[in-house]
Amino acid sequence: MYTRKVKIYAGFERFWHWTQAVLIIFLALSGFEVHGVYTLFGYEKAVMWHDYAAWAFLVLIIFAIFWHITTGAWRQYIPTTRFIKAQLDYYLFGIFRNAPHPTKKTTLSKLNPLQRLTYFGLKILVIPVQVISGFLYLYYHQTEQVGLHFASLSGLAMLHTFGAFVLVAFIFMHIYLATTGTTWISNIKAMISGWEEVELSMDEVRAEAYPKVVRASEMGYYFLDRDGYIRDVNAAWLRIYGYSSPEEVIGRHSSMTRKPEDAPALREMLEQVLAGQKIESRIVERVGRDGRPGRHLLTAHPVYISDKIVGMAGFIVDESKNIEQEAER
Amino acid sequence: MKKLFLLSLLSLFLTGSLLTAREGQTILYTGKRELKAAHKPSTDHSKLKELQKSFSSPEEVTMACESCHTERHREIMATNHWTWSRPVVIDGKEIDLGKKNIINNFCIALTSNEPRCTSCHIGYGWKDGNFDFSNRKKVDCLVCHDRTGTYKKFPTGAGYPVTKETLFMGKKKFFPPDYTKIAQNVGIPTRDNCGTCHFFGGGGNNVKHGDLEKALSKPSKDLDIHMAVDGENMLCIDCHVTSKHNIKGKMYSVSSADTNHVYCESCHAAPVHANSVLEEHSGRVACQTCHIPTYARANPTKMWWDWSKAGRFDKNGKGIIITNSKGEQDYNFMKGEFHWEKNVTPEYVWFNGTARHTLVTDTINPQKIIQLNRLEGSYADRHAKIWPVKVMRGKQIYDVEYKTLIIPKLFGKKESGAYWKNFDWNLAAAKGMEAAGLPYSGHYGFVQTEMYWPLNHMVTSADKALTCTECHSRNSRLAALTDFYLPGRDRNTTLDMLGMILILLAVGGSITHGLIRLITKSK
The missing domain is CATH 3.30.450.20 (PAS domain)
Structure with a gap:
């Protein structure tokens, strides 16, 4: 009903998001070439660039972890079961009847419960598994030499491939669900500019309106x-x-x-x-x-x-x- | 803010690339070394009185050599070039192994066929089992040191050149050597000296090795980057370095242990690849695997030899010889059926440097293909590397009752029982095994055999080496090596199918959901 333009995504957050997006897409493209699915960059370049991108991704993750800890933004990802059903109902039924979003996006709570759960899963499970299995794969012979052998190469490769499938499926879902904001493109615009029209709660409306009412x-x-x-x-x-x-x-x-x-x-x-x-x-x-x-x-x-x-x-x-x-x- | 983004982006990728610093493709070998081709003998042998005379026999030349180069005969007589045998330990047992007693699937074995085989011995007169290996006069200095190109040992002369003009097989003329001229012009061995035997093993050019043949006399860079006349022009002994006549290098067709070998790394010290991933390959992949993409690039090599089909004559009683359009013999009544191949893609095996051999005394299982030599190793064996090999296949005679391979007498006069005169396998088997002092049941058959020849020569230029997808693809060259996970070749089909279903569900679900939103005109 009442909205306000809010700086919802900080500069670093947007940089992190888009760099991560580019890296994951590139890692997937080069990775599946290494997997022998198609020819795109040429095998040698695919391997080489996949490794470069892996290192870049690791550096980005380290920066992101630092950012999340220092800004407290990590709290956004604590999963909650509240409103999960409501959120599911919204995507399955409500959205087709133009029902309102069951959860409100605020700077303190940007993510709906399904997002929280998904991103938490990605951050805690899928990406760490991908990074660890990827680096063990990349340095398989070196780890073999120092006796750090956690898994066979085929085991690592399969785990890494599985993670890749999950991430690719996630990207498709993620891009689609990004269109389910206030308008088809409002979420995407927000992730680019950082600003978004955020719906205000009555308390927020009150907090803003009362002083003005009294003054005038x-x-x-x-x-x-x-x-x-x-x-x-x-x-x-x-x-x-x-x-x-x-x-x-x-x-x-x-x-x-x-x-x-x-x-x-x-x-x-x-x-x-x-x-x-x-x-x-x-x-x-x-x-x-x-x-x-x-x-x-x-x-x-x-x-x-x-x-x-x-x-x-x-x-x-x-x-x-x-x-x-x-x-x- | 934008500048900050770009800067961080740049630094991010810079960090990524620094951590994996790889540029360029290969490190070129730039080591300075003196190649043998430039070698000039310090002595002008034509000025030596000892050589300014006429020689009536090759032994006289040998004695003349030894009169100055004293004790050199001791060196040569200690080498495998002389003994054709070396002691090896197999399963804790020491046995003598070498050309002398090994079984192959070309002309099968030396015993009883000496005069023919020993035309490639660095001696004179090894015509039967009674050759005196301690007779210094019998050392042939010239076959290795002749620089005139006129010294030829006669193919059936037990190592001797001819004493008068002689025709071989009605085709090739052999002349008595001009010993004086040859002796006065001796020098270090060239590719042709080594090639006189090593190019023609098995009875013709490139028959045996596939990567050693007469085209290596004057090869192009495409054929062999090291020996190329328009390149380094290296001689055999530039790599097969020699000390006291012991020439480094030996072939796993006749030897077992990983000793006295020549290694690429002797000159090309690690790291040889600028790309670290490529360099890592050298841990488990032999240099030869990528750098010898094909062999027999100039002339064909024999890939199949079926002795069981030998002995066919036309209705006039003339032995049948079938020559194909490329001039290769597909059939020869004396030897059987052949297959030849040119530009051959090697087969690949795990190899840890140790070979096993099926000896003539070993019991065989004729239901299986007999591996006359077996290259040991597997993925699990950390010392094993992937090696390119020529696999020679064929059928040869064996004792169906005693279950052993048979040494047949092939060469000799008719009354000796030789197969090539009588075309009687039973007789040839009996005579051959008798000469070897081994039993023969009187019943023979033919069994399929394989022989593994690791490839080492015909190294190409780096730009013609194998590229990744030759192995890292679904139709990999390494399809036969299934005991390890090879990226790009291998996959778990169930996992890949599940993954594809997952992606299709995500895409399909999104499209369906989006369409319903469009149709219901919701936002």
Whole structure:
């Protein structure tokens, strides 16, 4: 419903993703040539470049591991079983009815539960198996010489080939599923630019909307600290009181807004609110700028910061016009 | 940011390539060494009084040589060129093994056929079992040291040249040597000296080895990169280095142990390939495997010899000889049926440097193909490498009752019982085995045999060496070596099928899902 452009993929993340994509595709192309499936680069070049790419891949993995640890991004891949069924239902049925995605993509949780599970499997199982079996294969004779013989060459080759099939199947699925974002290409664009329109939760909408609503409201807003000093007011409050800038009132004591005889009532109200009560509505006489009198409707409620009441805040609506109208009558 | 990406990308690939640094294809051999072709004798033999005379026999020449080169006969008489035999230990037992007593599937065996076979002995007069191996006069210096090209031993003369003009087989004329001229012009052995025997083993050019033949007298680079006259022009003894007349190198057709051999690595020290993966191959693949892609590239070699078909005559009683359009004998009534091949792709075997031999005294299983020599080794044997071999196949005579191979008497006068005069196998077998001092039951048959000849010559230029897919492909040259996993050749068909199904499911599933999305016009 409400979306926001969010930098969802960091620079390194995108570099890592695309380099890894290119390397895996190249490793697959050259690898299956070495497997004798077709002729593409020429066998000798296929072997040579497959080995280069393997080393490049290993270096990339080391950088990626470092990045994931230092940024804490590894947490994104912790698998969860929550919403797995919902996600499956979405891909099997919901998507054809334009149902909403069952899980929301946020910067803190970019991956849906199926992605988490898949990528976790890739990172923990498939890629390590591929890398380890690949390097044992590449340095088979050297490991043989130093007595580090884990498996026969055919065993290593078969494991490595199996991993390759899994990765190729993954790539096809991955490319297809990349089209299931908000639009056919939104996910792919995001992985290129880093930015994506992310749907906002109501809490996120609230968090963004409330301060703006209060700031722009025609109701005056005030915030007094525990000692009754004015800490914050909005533009409507200043207008109702006749002030032109917040500097004129911020930091001054709230008693200045009342006639001396009304000051105890204000203090009493503050004490009530600091004790946890709410003032639903009350008509009060005010003293504005240069002693200008007026009357307004007031609400007041305690303000909690870190579970402690730190002051009193509320809204005011000017009642002076109503009084004038009554007087005219 | 973009620059950073490019930079990291570059450094990533640079790291990758540095770690596996390989450039170029091969390291060229640039070692400085003096080749024998440039050798000039320090003595002008024509100025020696001892040689300024006429000689009435080759033995006189030998004595003249030895009058200056004293004790050299001791050296030569200690070598296999003289003894045709060497002691080897097989299964803890020491036996003498060599040309003298080995069985092959060409002319089969020396015993009882001496005068014919010993035309290639570096001696004079080994005509039967009574040759005196301690007689220094009988050493033939000239066959190796003649530089005039006129010294020829007569094919059936037990090592002697002719004393008067003689026709061999009604075709080739042999002349008595001019010993004075030859003796005054001696020098180090050239390719032709060695080739006079080694090119013609088995009774004709390139019959035996397949990689040793008269074209190596003046080979092109394509035929042999080392001996090429337009290249290094190396002589045999440049590789087969010689010390005190002991010439390094011996053939597994007649010897067993991996000793006194010539190795490529003696000159081409590792690493020889710039590509480290290629270099790694040398651990389990002999240099020869890739660098001798085919053999018998100039002239054909004999691949099959079926003695059982010998002895056919036409209705006029004339022995049948069938010559094919290429001039090769497909059939000869004296010897049987032949197959020839040119430009032959070698067969490949695991070989650890030790060969076994089927001796004439060994019991054989005639139901099987008899391996007259067997190259030992397997993938599991870490010392074994893949070697290219010529496999000579054929059928030859054996004793059906005693289950042994038979030494037949082939050559000799009619009254000696020789097969080539009587065409009676039974008689030839009896006479041959008698000469060898071995029993013969009186019942013979023919059994199929194989002989393995590792290839070493006809090395090509590096650019003509085998490329990867000659072996690393589904139709691999190494199809017969099934005891190991060879990338590109081997696969697990079940695994590959499962993998393909997995990929097809991923692709098919994606396409189907996408189509439904398009049809239902969902996003």
